[in-house]
Amino acid sequence: MTPHTHDLRLLSPDRQCLAELLAAWHTDEVECALGDFSSLARGKRLRAADFIAGLGCRMPTVTLGMGLTGGSPMEVFGSILPQAYTDMQLVPDTTTLRRRPGRRREATVLCEPAGQWHAPRYGRLLQAAELSPRAALRRVLQAYEAQGLAVKAAPEMELFLLQRRPDGGLSSAAPWRDAPVQESACEQYSLERTSHFDAYFDELYGAADTLGIALAGHLHEAAFSQFEVNFHPGEPLAQADAVFRFKRLAREVAARHGFLASFAAKPFLDQPGTGMHWHFSVQRLGADWPHLFARPDGRSSPELLHFLAGLQAGGPAAMAWAAPHDMSFDRVRHSDSSPTHADWGEDDRHAAFRIPASDAAGRRVENRLPGGDANPYLVVAATLALGLDGLQAGQPARTGRDAAPPLPRSLPAALDALAGSAALRRWFGDPLIDLFVALKRHEHQERQGVPDPRQAWDLRHLVELA
Known part of the structure; x- marks a missing residue:
């Protein structure tokens, strides 16, 4: 499947079934959530009847060009x-429709953008779904299916x-x-310190159950003050959806308890950073x-070594997605079990x-690069x-x-590697790569324009939004 082929029929909801389900749930409002490049949930909340009538909702295309702080690269x-700034349609994937935790008469659903416009940079009509990270993952999984393969994924x-x-x-x-x-020194693996936050984790687990997130x-x-949460293995798109929703959920529940939950890559230079590790196994469909x-x-x-060779070859370019902020590279430069090369090892953290x-x-590959x-x-x-390559x-x-290939040690170097990657452009298309690179270069320049950028930009924005 080429990057320009997008089968939104996979997402097309049935209006009658949708109405019956929302009525059975006594749902008054539906939240349409779109994941942007920073994995923030952007979207709209609307009355259930309007959601059903529109089979989703409309949002301005400028949403796709917004950086973490709301700024945009005007070019x-x-x-x-x-x-x-014309409108696009947010098309709901109704398999992700869930009750919204803590909101008895509300539902939430994940959406992908639809619509088209002429893009002078490419001299053709551009489909909105070409700029969707979620749609990009669906296309990769379709390529696996075409090869008779299936994947299981488990994040940490x-x-x-x-x-x-x-x-x-x-x-x-x-x-x-x-x-x-209050913890003043690391109490690693401490059950006593963990138990202090039982009320937080109890609410977090309950809300995750409501959203179908299998913790x-x-x-x-x-x-x-750092914790790790493990997920049961599952289908990769569902697992990416779970992580996208979990990050928001963890922050919302923490705010209700009077503190912050942060996924920033390196909030403390003298402490280990924050990882998002992914375990992957591949199965042959129908094989004995x-x-x-x-x-x-x-x-x-x-085949395991072939799979690893593909990760090594593309690792430097993929670092722009594994480490999407300047602070992300503090995690690499001030390393504590954070990789600096695209190497592999048996049970080597x-x-x-x-x-x-x-x-x-249970043989699998753990990708330890992402923050x-x-x-x-x-x-x-x-x-x-x-x-797969x-x-x-x-x-x-x-x-x-x-x-092993060395990995970029700064965001600009990683963005240069991504921009020059023929492999990732072949998989994801020029528009997605070009827009992501422009957004992250804009954020980098925005950060460079303030004194003491780690304090004035990183800790101001990334602690609550990363």
């Missing part, structure tokens, strides 16, 4: 996006629970309002032995791509696209850090 309007999300000091700095969160206890457990991680990455006798298969210890049926601030759709799509090329992975 993309009139070249990639319409100069006049790290987050900080924080509160702001009067001087604008950050400290560990008190577990409840006016609590006298497996959580623990205190390697930095003070479906597990592509291992042989029945337990040994790793040649310092490698970019780890092969966890497992039996043959907590990454867009889950782009991360999963790039990992699987590059892995490796499977088709059939080359073995390079072994050892010295043989």
Whole structure:
């Protein structure tokens, strides 16, 4: 499937079934949510009858050109996006329709953009879905299906629970309002410190259940006030949806408890950063032995090394999606088990791509490059696209850090690598790559224009929005 082919029939809702479901739920309002490049939920809330009548809602195309802070690179309007900020349709994927946690008569649904306009930069009509990270992931998964393959994915999300000091700095969160206890040094794997936040995690798990997010457990991680939440394995698009929704949910629940949940990549230079690690396994559909990455006798298969070779080849360019902000590279430069090369290793947490210890049926690849601030759709799509390239090329992975490609050490270098990647442009199309690069270069320039950018830009914007 080419980047310019978009089958929105996959999302087309049935008006009658939709009306019956919302009536059975006694739903008054529906929230249409669109994930942007920063994985913020943008969209509109409207009355259920209007949602049904419109089979979604309308939003201005400028939404696709907004950066994290709301600013836009003006050069993309009139070249990639319409100069006049015309409207597009948000088409709901009704398989994602859920009750909104804590809002008994409201529902929420994930949407993708639809519509077309002439894009002078490419001399053709551009489809809005070409600029959708979620639609990009769907296309990659269709390529796997065409090859008779299926993927299972399981994310691990790290987050900080924080509160702001009067001087604008950050400290560990008190577990409840006016609590006298506060973590002042890392209590890694502490059940006692974790139990202080039982009320927060109880509400978070309950809300995740409402949204169909299958959480497996959580623990205190390697930095003070840092926790890791694990997800059960599942289909990749559903898992990316789960992470997209989980990040917003974790922040909303934390705000109700009087503190912040943050996925910023490196809020403290002297503490480990925030990761978003993804585990992937590939299965052959209909095969007697479906597990592509291992042989029945337990040994790793040649296909595993081919998949890894694809990740290594595209790793430098994919870093722009794994580390989408300047602060993201603090996590790499001030490394604490954060990879600096596109290397791989058996059960090696310092490698970019780890092969966890497992039996043959559980053989999988863990991508340890993404930070907590990454867009889950782009991360999963790039990992699987590059892995499929490796499977088709059939080359073995390079072994050892010295043989592995070095990764970019700054956002501008990563954006240059992404802009020049023929492989990722082939998979995702010029418009998505060009718009993402323009947005992130705009944010980089915006950050460079303030004194003490880490304090005045990173901690101001990324702590609550990354």
